[in-house]
Structure formats: C-alpha cells, structure tokens
Amino acid sequence: MIGISKLYCGTVEPSDPIRYGRQSKDLPAHLLQFSSDKKPVVVWNVTRICNLNCIHCYARAVHRSHERELTTEEGLNLLNDLASFGVPVILFSGGEPLLRHDLTRLARYAVDRGMRAVISTNGILIDEEKAVTLKDAGVSYVGISLDGLEKVNDHFRGMRGSFQMALKGIRNCQKAGLKVGLRFTMNRLNVDQVPGIFDLVEEMNIERICFYHLVYSGRGSDLIDQDLSHNETRQIVDLIMDRTRDMHDRGVKKEVLTVDNHADGPYLYLRMLTEDNPRAGEVLELLKMNGGNSSGQGIGCVNWDGTVYADQFWRHHSFGTILSVPFSHIWTDLTNPLMAQLKDKNRYVKGRCARCRWLDICGGNFRARAEAVSGDTWGEDPACYLTDKEIG
Numbered sequence: 269m270i271g272i273s274k275l276y277c278g279t280v281e282p283s284d285p286i287r288y289g290r291q292s293k294d295l296p297a298h299l300l301q302f303s304s305d306k307k308p309v310v311v312w313n314v315t316r317i318c319n320l321n322c323i324h325c326y327a328r329a330v331h332r333s334h335e336r337e338l339t340t341e342e343g344l345n346l347l348n349d350l351a352s353f354g355v356p357v358i359l360f361s362g363g364e365p366l367l368r369h370d371l372t373r374l375a376r377y378a379v380d381r382g383m384r385a386v387i388s389t390n391g392i393l394i395d396e397e398k399a400v401t402l403k404d405a406g407v408s409y410v411g412i413s414l415d416g417l418e419k420v421n422d423h424f425r426g427m428r429g430s431f432q433m434a435l436k437g438i439r440n441c442q443k444a445g446l447k448v449g450l451r452f453t454m455n456r457l458n459v460d461q462v463p464g465i466f467d468l469v470e471e472m473n474i475e476r477i478c479f480y481h482l483v484y485s486g487r488g489s490d491l492i493d494q495d496l497s498h499n500e501t502r503q504i505v506d507l508i509m510d511r512t513r514d515m516h517d518r519g520v521k522k523e524v525l526t527v528d529n530h531a532d533g534p535y536l537y538l539r540m541l542t543e544d545n546p547r548a549g550e551v552l553e554l555l556k557m558n559g560g561n562s563s564g565q566g567i568g569c570v571n572w573d574g575t576v577y578a579d580q581f582w583r584h585h586s587f588g589t590i591l592s593v594p595f596s597h598i599w600t601d602l603t604n605p606l607m608a609q610l611k612d613k614n615r616y617v618k619g620r621c622a623r624c625r626w627l628d629i630c631g632g633n634f635r636a637r638a639e640a641v642s643g644d645t646w647g648e649d650p651a652c653y654l655t656d657k658e659i660g
C-alpha cells in the first residue's frame with residue numbers, strides 16, 4: 269500500500285510515525301503502514317456468499333453456499349485472540365460481509381476489544397438504517413468497490429443498477445458520519461475510467477480512493493490477459509500522481525493510495541528525483557519504514573471456515589485453522605517452512621527481485637502473482653514494471 273497523497277504531496281513526514289514510537293498499538297490509522305512491529309492487519313472473509321458476481325473476485329464468491337462458516341461464538345473467540353495478539357485492524361470482507369446477520373455484533377465486539385473495525389463491501393446493501401447501525405457499532409471506515417462509472421462498473425459487478433445503488437450506499441455512509449472510500453481494481457477493461465473516478469471523488473466529496481493493481485487470484489486469474497502492460501502501468505500511476513497533486517494544490521484534501529504493486533514506491537521516489545523534489549529523501553525514509561509487501565507478516569487472512577492464509581489473495585497455501593489452533597499461534601509458528609520464509613523473505617526471492625536495489629522498500633512485491641505465472645513461490649513478480657536500469 270503506497271500512500272500517494274501522503275508521500276508525493278507531503279502530508280506525512282518521517283517524524284510523524286517516529287513520534288508515536290512506531291508501534292502498531294499506538295499509531296493512528298493513517299500512519300499504521302509505517303509501524304516497526306508489523307502486527308498484522310487481518311482480513312476476515314466472514315462469508316463466501318455475495319449478492320453480486322464480480323468478474324475479478326479473488327474469493328470466487330457465490331450467490332449460495334453450503335460451505336461451513338465460523339459461528340458467532342467462534343468469531344468472537346477469534347476476535348479475542350486477535351485483540352490479545354495486538355492486531356490493530358480487522359477488515360471484514362467476503363463475499364459480501366453485510367450478508368452476515370451478526371456483522372454488526374462482531375464489529376462492535378472488535379472495537380470494544382481495542383481494534384479498528386473496517387468493512388470492504390459492494391455498498392448496495394447500505395441503506396440509511398444500516399449506515400447508522402455501522403456507525404454506532406464503531407466501524408472506522410467503509411471501503412466500497414467501484415471499478416468504473418455506471419456502464420463499466422455494472423459489467424464488472426454482473427448486475428445492472430449496481431453503480432447507482434453503490435452511490436446511494438456512499439451517500440448513506442456520509443449522512444451517518446461514516447468515513448467512506450472507493451476501491452478500484454485497474455486493468456485494461458477499466459483503466460480509461462480512472463479520470464472519471466477522480467472526478468466522482470471530488471463531486472461526491474469522497475474522502476479516500478484506493479487504486480488496486482490486479483492480482484491473479486480467484487476469478488482475477490481469468491483476467492490475466494487483461495492486466496496492464498508495464499508501460500500502461502507506468503502511464504496510469506503517473507496519471508494518479510498527477511491528479512493527486514492537482515487536487516492537493518487546489519486545496520482538495522483526499523487520501524489517494526495504490527495497492528498491491530510495491531514497485532509503485534521506488535517509481536514514485538525516482539519520479540521525485542527527476543523533478544528535483546526536495547522531499548525525495550524524506551519519502552525514501554518513509555518507504556523504508558513501510559517495507560513493501562507484508563504477506564505473512566503485516567497482513568494476514570482468515571477464511572470463512574477459519575483457514576489462515578498469508579494474505580487474502582494467496583489461497584492455496586494454508587497455515588492451519590483457528591478451529592484447532594489460535595491465529596496468534598499459527599502466525600508465530602516458524603516450524604512451518606513457508607511462514608518462516610515469509611518472515612525473512614528477502615533471503616529467498618530470486619531473479620530480478622534478488623538483484624534489485626529496492627528490495628528493502630518493495631519486499632519482493634506480490635508472491636501470489638509470481639507463483640501464478642511461474643509456479644515458483646520465490647520467482648519474480650511479473651507485474652514489476654521497473655526497468656533493469658531502475659532496479660540497478
């Protein structure tokens with residue numbers, strides 16, 4: 269996760285996370301990525317059931333499922349363990365998490381135990397009452413997926429009208445005082461929509477926008493041929509930086525991030541060098557604090573049935589189930605060879621990644637993408653768009 273607005277526009281300085289001691293439990297939400305202890309943000313896919321059929325869904329969500337889901341009591345036990353372990357954020361996802369009848373109870377319980385509760389949703393079930401209920405439960409943030417303007421988004425969602433219903437959900441969150449943002453997964457089918465999404469963010473006064481790079485997981489694997497080329501990726505990242513800077517210079521305060529391609533960090537820094545930006549050195553320091561990809565360390569995933577993964581995309585390597593062993597024990601069990609390697613992954617990456625001068629900043633990028641293409645867990649991430657000259 270690269271905070272474009274934080275880094276490129278200077279809304280965060282290296283002294284900010286240092287002032288809090290860089291411990292996850294002490295850092296405010298906007299500085300959490302710069303923690304030194306890397307206590308994991310945990311994505312809990314609370315259900316596989318979804319009311320939509322998104323063409324790039326990493327979880328391959330379905331309308332109906334007979335798969336076992338954690339019960340409410342099992343979920344509360346999970347949250348107790350996560351809180352005791354020091355997990356700073358629990359992200360409720362799915363499927364569509366709002367289809368779980370006990371979601372509000374789970375979110376309130378997480379908040380009462382000292383964690384931040386955030387939700388990733390398609391937004392169409394958020395009526396005025398639901399928005400108020402989520403706000404009262406202490407939910408800190410609602411991320412709503414939009415992958416284009418009306419026609420394109422409805423194609424991605426597999427349902428006509430989903431765009432307008434999502435906008436209504438956004439307005440209901442805003443009316444209730446809930447922080448709300450957008451999630452946009454970039455590929456050739458929708459990359460031309462990015463300028464319009466920036467316009468929408470301004471028109472609706474949406475606080476945050478996250479641009480995700482495509483990960484080849486679940487139904488996202490079916491879009492691998494629609495992923496952006498390296499040159500197309502550079503162009504869209506430049507556009508995102510340009511639009512973010514333009515808003516900042518006009519006094520329009522928005523949080524803009526790119527997610528799931530940590531080459532964005534060195535790319536941003538190199539751009540600032542070419543611009544003779546005096547803050548380039550500070551940005552490099554912050555990128556080192558960020559540390560790049562954190563699968564198996566600063567991000568983790570619990571499936572609807574309790575299975576633990578290194579992140580929400582990498583679903584064919586299970587580390588066990590919380591029904592047998594607490595998450596905190598699974599996460600720190602270095603007798604599992606892959607878990608031990610992920611805690612020290614810079615020693616294991618191969619090819620360009622191993623030779624790259626930005627390895628400490630990028631963290632080897634996304635293992636799920638590397639393995640999906642090469643079959644090698646520690647191979648090169650094919651989505652790294654830095655040139656051989658740039659990686660040194």
